[in-house]
Amino acid sequence: AQSVTQPDIHITVSEGASLELRCNYSYGATPYLFWYVQSPGQGLQLLLKYFSGDTLVQGIKGFEAEFKRSQSSFNLRKPSVHWSDAAEYFCAVANQAGTALIFGKGTTLSVSS
Amino acid sequence: GAVVSQHPSRVICKSGTSVKIECRSLDFQATTMFWYRQFPKQSLMLMATSNEGSKATYEQGVEKDKFLINHASLTLSTLTVTSAHPEDSSFYICSASTYTGELFFGEGSRLTVL
Numbered sequence: 001a002q003s004v005t006q007p008d009i010h011i012t013v014s015e016g017a018s019l020e021l022r023c024n025y026s027y028g029a030t031p032y033l034f035w036y037v038q039s040p041g042q043g044l045q046l047l048l049k050y051f052s053g054d055t056l057v058q059g060i061k062g063f064e065a066e067f068k069r070s071q072s073s074f075n076l077r078k079p080s081v082h083w084s085d086a087a088e089y090f091c092a093v094a095n096q097a098g099t100a101l102i103f104g105k106g107t108t109l110s111v112s113s
Numbered sequence: 114g115a116v117v118s119q120h121p122s123r124v125i126c127k128s129g130t131s132v133k134i135e136c137r138s139l140d141f142q143a144t145t146m147f148w149y150r151q152f153p154k155q156s157l158m159l160m161a162t163s164n165e166g167s168k169a170t171y172e173q174g175v176e177k178d179k180f181l182i183n184h185a186s187l188t189l190s191t192l193t194v195t196s197a198h199p200e201d202s203s204f205y206i207c208s209a210s211t212y213t214g215e216l217f218f219g220e221g222s223r224l225t226v227l
Contacts, residue, residue: 043119043220044157046218090157097216098213099145099210101157103149103156105156
């Protein structure tokens with residue numbers, strides 16, 4: 001069965017500093033991978049996704065993620081964090097396009113000034 | 114981009130009553146819709162998958178008689194929480210899949226059962 005692990009429950013980063021949120025997945029074949037962001041009480045916003053091709057994926061709001069098959073990872077990065085990036089971040093996996101997503105437990109990002 | 118609308122966004126009901134939450138794909142036909150449940154400060158848990166015109170497929174541990182899902186058209190799926198109790202209070206989110214496999218999420222519906 002598929003699973004997603006986000007090892008970090010809570011991360012605090014200074015504004016302007018770089019960010020990396022970790023995500024590891026468990027799936028036999030090449031998975032479909034996603035990163036979503038959720039502000040308190042809000043729905044999900046898709047940051048980026050990986051289906052195939054270039055393993056470095058660019059997303060919205062200056063985020064990028066890199067698919068590393070050898071490490072079963074899909075870590076999210078941003079070179080310079082803004083206070084507005086404070087939110088909950090979810091990594092998710094699916095076995096093919098259009099199917100249900102399995103979510104990780106999420107990482108809460110706090111941004112300090 | 115495609116929009117998925119959920120209604121109501123917030124609902125408060127008394128224990129023992131039933132509540133219906135609608136999920137609509139506004140500008141596309143959704144081949145499949147998914148319902149998730151999110152407890153406070155936790156992740157999204159898949160409850161069920163529904164295809165238009167057929168019975169929903171529920172995940173293990175989800176009571177199908179408690180959470181009734183109807184997918185009557187290619188643009189509408191409903192989740193009815195029957196005889197709601199305080200432990201059913203949660204954030205319910207739907208997502209809809211297009212024919213090309215793209216997935217869009219609704220804004221969620223917060224249910225509070227008193």
